[in-house]
Amino acid sequence: MAQLRQFWRGVSVPITAVIISLLIGAGLLYISGASPWEAYSALMDGAFGDAKGVQRTLEKATPLIFSGLAVAFAFKAGLFNIGAQGQLVFGALAAAVVGTSFASLPTVVHIPLTLLAGVVAGGLYGAIPGALRTYTGAHEVITTIMLNYIALNITDYLANGPLKDPTSLAVARTPKILETAALNPIMIGEYSLPLGFFLSVVVAALIWWLLWKTTLGFEIRTVGQNPDAARYAGIKVSRIIILTMLISGALAGFGGSVETQGVVGRFQPGFNSGLGFDGITIALLAKTNPFGVIPAALLVGAMRAGASKMQFQADVATEIIDMIQAIILFFVAAEVIIRFILRQNDTDNQILDVEPTKTADLAEKNSSGD
Template sequence: MSEQSVEEGNGRSSSWLRRIWNTTSVPVGAVLLAALIGAAILAISGANPLDAYAALIKGSFGDSAAVGRTLEKATPLIFSGLAVAFAFKAGLFNIGAQGQLLVGAIVAAYVGFSIEGLPAIIHAPLALIAGAAAGAIYGAFPGALKTYTGANEVITTIMLNYVAINLTDYLADGPWKDTTPGNVVARTPKIFDSAAIPFVGDIPIGFFIALLMAVITWWLLYKTTIGFEIRTVGLNPHAAKYAGIKVAFTVILTMTLSGLLAGMGGSIETQGIVGRYQPGFNANLGFDGITVALLGKTHPFGVIPAALLIGAMKAGSSQMQFSADVAKEITDVIMAFILFFVAADMIIRWILRTRAAEGEKITLSTGWGK
């Protein structure tokens, strides 16, 4: 106690710096330690860690095209990360971001290729909103099931992921299949240019939409009554009910908005990157959202650097595979250790002798939707 008051007496600038140090030391330390472990694994398996990391960094930040690639990879992860983090705030574990994202992606594609002649200013937002709405409906479903039948959202969202995979496969290989002569693969036609979300130079505009959504999510969670109710339900549904919060409504709303975020991520992937829906192109974006949300400590602003970090590793891993001949799965190993060290922050705090910032400890798992 006394030590703390002395520090505060040192003036504002030093306590400000200390606060930054306190919040950034753990993630930075975690990345460094994880990179060291990754290097050890690379060295043991006969690769040169320095070459591998040099290629990884070059591929993700080396030039403006590489930075663009990093942002491109990070964009859907921001959305799926926000989706999972948002549901966590209400104590819900949305493993179904993957399915919601797929449904959003294919519906955005449908609006993109089926409507011709609209001006871009209407068409692109229309496709984006359609995809987001599809994701929202797909997310609302497990929320409603939980509320009205008690079916656990962990199970139903897992199951709905597989349903979404089958459904989108069917659409892309059936009624919505690309009928261009010569096409044999399952995919939708290319969307019209008017529905595309363009790039500014190397930077996808979708990235800015993602940032905007992070701000909106933060605002909704921390500056509105609904956000307060969502967080209260997450902390203690019984107390929330006692306080007059409509828990059932809040659960459905949270899952709907979570699905909306994931669906929007799918839309942006279709409209900004792929240009159509093709099965397999969006694999794991939703699951990676779980990692992003956890790495970002389930805070909307934590999700952004987490998505950038994972996006950078994804962007650079091809370069690493190509020029250093290192299998790109090593980035998964590094990612696992980053997550480990961020969550087990006591290890790094012990090494660096820093103290935890107020209320920084994260707890999500108080059981399956109690």
């Protein structure tokens, strides 16, 4: 019973936040002259109505689970990785490159190798802001955003130039990956379930294990809760920060690989946009719990999957989803408002149990040695 109550305390805020946001979304729809009921039922229908809808939902949710995990994982060390977008894009591109090379490689080798390419690319790109933060004190929030724009430019250049598919004249994109590297869906009855989704669930479990059952996880969480105490306890904070950003970037890159291998089949600029940003909402909605990321990503994935049907049937712009997501984010962040509505006391309004850090602060600490 006590456990159940604790569980409810954990999930009550996100659930209430989602409900309130959907209600506000309904209000906005009503004001702009659409029928909220019609819009939401079209949304549900598009997301879960038939086998295709379910597949679409899972497909949309998969990269979101990865980017959500990436953001949530970095949060545990007190780092805010807004760069999941750039890391994911580089992962997707690297997977496209490896996926088109090595013809005649057996599938059992080619698939993991291609996945690994995305993981490594995303990880290295994520390690850059980590290193910048430890060695120079540059705050990762701004450097990761800048790296997103840089990734956008570089991948755009590569897909337009050296890596461009010679057969597609007008469209800038890389060639289609080889069949040996493709992640094909599993057929269960009439449902075709994307393989990447199952991978993402396994990875979520692995991340949970890493965070709560290993020394590294303990060190990461300690750094997040109190960097000073961590340093005092002999934890190499700079190493942890770089490693955390590396793993976080690798998770986002993993998502990029899965997108390339399971959904898009190649790299095309603009096809993966927004996935990294959705990761922020998902990580906060999940309260940075790796298992919580899965339902949070499924929720956002379902909204994304059903959005086009909603636009078609109820004539509602798909961007209402962005609005609802922003409102969800606000209410999850403003936990204190929800706790007030739910009449729950003990308002720890900090969503992250970490200290706010400052750029100069960090630089000073680093220069004083650790």
